[in-house]
Amino acid sequence: MLALLSVSDKRGLVPFAQGLVRLGYRLLSTGGTLEALKAAGIPATQVSEHTQSPEILGGRVKTLHPRIHGGILGRPDLESDKAEMAANHIEPISLVVVNLYPFRQTVASGAGEDDVIENIDIGGPAMVRASAKNFKHVAIVVDPDDYAPVLAEIEGHKAVGLETRRRLMRKAFAHTAAYDASISGWLSGEAQEPFPEELSLAFRKVQGLRYGENPHQRGAFYKEYAAPKEPSVAFAKVLQGKELSYNNILDLDAALGLVLEFPEKPCAVVIKHNTPCGVAVDDVLEKAYRTARAVDEVSAFGGIVAFNREVDEATAKAMAETFLEAVIAPSYSAVALQVLAGKKNLRLLEAGPALASPTAAPRPQVDARSVSGGMLLMDRDAVEPPLEWKVVSKRAPTPEEERALRFAWKVCKHVKSNAIVFAAPAQLLAQGGGQTNRVDSVRIAMTRGGEALKGSAVASDAFFPFRDGLDEAARAGATAVIQPGGSVRDAEVIAAADEHGMAMVVTGVRHFRH
Incomplete structure (x- = not known):
């Protein structure tokens, strides 16, 4: 032989x-x-x-x-x-x-x-x-x-x-x-051809999943052959916890994408069902986490958390107070791991030092989505807010309002359309999204945010088709608004902002997320 x-x-x-x-x-x-x-x-x-x-x-x-x-x-x-x-x-x-x-x-x-x-x-x-x-x-x-x-x-x-x-x-x-x-x-x-005439994809199986989005659906997890330089869920090291589920992986990727928007300071993100329910930055990671969790404590229960700095003992103890599904962070201190070891089912993922870099950024790549008989590809939405905005209202935003607007605009990119985000300079206050009209998204956010929305900035992922959404945001207490502009009723919406004494800026960039 x-x-x-x-x-x-x-x-x-x-x-x-x-x-x-x-x-x-x-x-x-x-x-x-x-x-x-x-x-x-x-x-x-x-x-x-x-x-x-x-x-x-x-x-x-x-x-x-x-x-x-x-x-x-x-x-x-x-x-x-x-x-x-x-x-x-x-x-x-x-x-x-x-x-x-x-x-x-x-x-x-x-x-x-x-x-x-x-x-x-x-x-x-x-x-x-x-x-x-x-x-x-x-x-x-x-x-x-x-x-x-x-x-x-x-x-x-x-x-x-x-x-x-x-x-x-x-x-x-x-x-x-x-x-x-x-x-x-x-x-x-x-050749800088992200969309070739014939598309071939190469991925290696990480693991079979117990099921897909629901128990009657089969599922599996695949990764690229070579690890990217940027942090990723597919190449993160699983330190403890139950086997990752299909929904865990989706939510971890959403949390990682959002936390990468704020590399300059310690940031904590809480995701539930692929939607941000808490985001905050602070000089101290524990404070950022507590602030993010406090945005919506009910939704944070069973949520997914992402950090852009090493998890220390204080942050670990804060996390241990609430039931969480999974956490992704650059690393964990030895004491933090001891604290979280008591949460045997909590999945801990270590993404590596790139996630803690003050210059960390989402990976430039192509997003793929299957449809019946085919596939859609597009560039990932990684557009940064322009340094100079066009102020269209009579009043320009104050420095504090501008910081809040920039924060809201970054978070808004990660909320399902029609997306509305209310924010302070360093935290999410409330969001509404996934609705078939924009005014309902505003009202959902108002219900969640309540009195906390007084003096807030509000971001809309696409233009306001009517002034009703803006009127509701003003009634909630928002004093500044950021939106792409481009509606045939822009003049009407801008006039409404002036009536309410709101500062309004337009970006010329839309952030639909379906």
Whole structure:
């Protein structure tokens, strides 16, 4: 029996190869894999010796040869194939162990174009696909995690069973498809084409989920192959707690996106059902959390929390006062972890030091959304508030009102449309969103905020189509308003602001979130 081994990822290679030799396999190998086998004292034949053809073009051509691909693609149960193989001195290869050049790792390292291109594998994918196509006769192994079960099956049954070969075949085609998608994605990025004519996506499964949004829906969580420089939920380290759910992951991502809006000072964000119900900044993290939680204590129960600074003992003790589902932060002090260890079901995620950077920012990327029979893509809404706004009211905002407007505008981006946010300079006061008309969103926020809205600033994610929403905001006590403008009734709305003595600025930028 002949096996061909050529791997970039050498985890578990030596014991696997030793097991194959012990079970009667002869090994073919190339390059660094061959060196690793020989260093371990494992007998192996160089591919060029087997093919009687030298490696050429600096190693670019090694396995692209009829004695390799004929050995892989030959069908021993087909007389014509057997005859051709015998005539051409081609020996069947029944086991192929290949994983591909480290293209993604090379890109992630910041290497130049020449190095990246050189790490595009050619012979490897050809062998993987050939082996997978001929799975009825060849076992293809692309993942070191499959070494142990494959060895066990050979040892127990003298061969790799058909169903296992079928499973390995599916995994192999997924492996090469994801590899090619990574190459295509890198090339599109280099050409600054975020929306190519043909779209290929490459993600690796993190975990299966108990269910999706509801118990009757299946779910799974996938991540990109290379960790981004920016903090992300997919690459955060889970320190404790129950298994993350589909809804946990959605809410953690929403919380992370919002807390990244306020990198300059300690910030705490509370999310419930993908909606901000508490946001505050302060010089002290514990105070920021307590202020954020106090915005809506009822909704904060069972909420998701994000921080942009290390969680200390005081903040941990404050969190322990309320039932929370999950927390994401740059890190946790040792004492904080001891405090929170008592909350065994509380999921703690550590996103790393990038989240605590005073220059941290949301990652520039493309948002994807499936629709029936297709997919929508768009740039992520990462537009920052302009430094200079157009004041359209008779009165300009005071410095304090301007700080509150900027805070409200950043939060408003993260509330479902039609979004209305009331805020002070350093905290969310109330929000209303997800309604089919803007005035209802204002009224919901008024009910939640009550007297706290006196002297507040209010943000609207899109223009006021009528003055009624603005009139309600003024009745709630708001003294300044920020909105994109652009309505045919802008003059009417601006006049209403002047009637109420409100300062109004327009941004020219809309923040719909459906």
